[in-house]
Amino acid sequence: MRTRHVLPNFRIAVVGAGAIGLYYGGKLAHFGREVHFLLRSDYQTVRKRGLRIRSKNEEIHVPNALAHRSSGEIGPCDLVLVAVKTTSNPELPALLQPLLGEKTMLLTLQNGLGNEEFLAGQVGVERVLGGLCYISLNRTAPGVVERIDAGSRLAIGEYRGFPQPRTHEIAWEFKRCGVVCTVVADLILERWRKLVWNIPFNGLSVVTGLDTAAILANDGLRLLTIELMEETIAIANACGQKLPTALALEMVRRTQSMVPYKTSTLIDYEAGRPLEIEAIWGEPLRRGEEAGVSAPRLQMLLRLLRALDRQRSQ
């Protein structure tokens, strides 16, 4: 067994062992942190063979990953990475309860809008942080995650208020484990900014089966992308999150200069996994409706995605 530099007083739990949980938990574990993975279907495999992260530039194997079948086995932790699909949020309160100590911090790495609010309602606002994962991962087998794209970035922030010393300490933990991590001053604004990208690209990729480059190469879909972005920006603004309208064109230009990118939602769709429709499209539309903002294209996209998702699961 390889010597590991485990900080004696800092226990980390990872709830949800999809691609995101395996990747970020795996990085922290590989570089010596005490990381407890709460697993379901991957439990036996990870217990026996550990977990693996593969990409062009790295091949990580954590042979002795701490695998658990219940959070009661893990007990109170200092930091919990919440990485379950948002479709499993209703199960979260019961899973989190045994992990909570007096000062436990929860960092949700989930997609879309409303996850911090949901956790805050369960465990209290002051415990909650959020992270935005700009990364393309695919869990290709139990305990195995592949990183697809070259660049990646994790942006973390406090749910309420400005960054605190703990925010920077968590960011530092990720950084020393080789994760490019920045601290953002306004987490929810960043969530909206990410939604401006995810709403058109992830949504249209599922409806059309196309990657980002193919979407933007099609005149009609490029215009539709921009219009969906503008609807999202209008909702964000009505919710008090200041994003400039020019962001739409800027994002389209930036995406045109990227390598063709297959969105995580399309990967999930093709793999027959549940789609995080309510977090990415449903919740933003609801906020828009509350604020009296008309967003017919977002509404139509949401309805098409729900129908495609439902049809597949029948």
Place this chain on the structure above:
Amino acid sequence: MRTRHVLPNFRIAVVGAGAIGLYYGGKLAHFGREVHFLLRSDYQTVRKRGLRIRSKNEEIHVPNALAHRSSGEIGPCDLVLVAVKTTSNPELPALLQPLLGEKTMLLTLQNGLGNEEFLAGQVGVERVLGGLCYISLNRTAPGVVERIDAGSRLAIGEYRGFPQPRTHEIAWEFKRCGVVCTVVADLILERWRKLVWNIPFNGLSVVTGLDTAAILANDGLRLLTIELMEETIAIANACGQKLPTALALEMVRRTQSMVPYKTSTLIDYEAGRPLEIEAIWGEPLRRGEEAGVSAPRLQMLLRLLRALDRQRSQ
């Protein structure tokens, strides 16, 4: 050879031997009319084995159907049924030229909007009639067409002005051959009324893969159907075609009481055939844009359909 009661002075040509052309031409030929079929890929088969119409209640075989490879072979006719896909409209003028005599009437049985206008521009307004085919057909093999649904109706009318004696005479020709055929006073209004149905159902069926019953069983898609109908009605009204907004709910209710229906566009899509996107969605949207009517859902549907059609043909 079976005796046929051919009217000596009435020659009919069918241009385009897809499902619609084979069916209506086949019915007229079966009941003794002189019908010349202009064929391409089906030529050899129809020449050898004739054409066949199949449905629950009828099995028609026209063994000696008059098959031709060029309209020059056919020469001037009294009536031309125009049944090519609207995607082939650019080829029509050359195909029609040899068929035109001094009083030749053209009856377009094509889908969508703009076909009468197109023909009138080529051959003159006074020659043009139009027909709306409320029928579900599938050309299952060369020279073979299957009728899928139980009921069917052909509604014909003059492109410009009220029905004339000739309109009723043509309707009578169809009726005596077993086609339920009515004469409509306002053909273009009827076209818009049909579009109010085709735009949502044919469009959403391709995007989702669902039949009419499944579309209406989904809450979001049912609302979207109604909204697309209302956008279409608003455009029709702005174009001077008076359709009541209540038509949307009425059509949805009537469709809910129908047996599940797979649209012709979905059948074409699944069979890899070209979709009549511009005639059914493109032209109505263009009319709306000219009239200053906003139709964001129709616009989005058009863009998605174009992308799906293009992607498939690559």
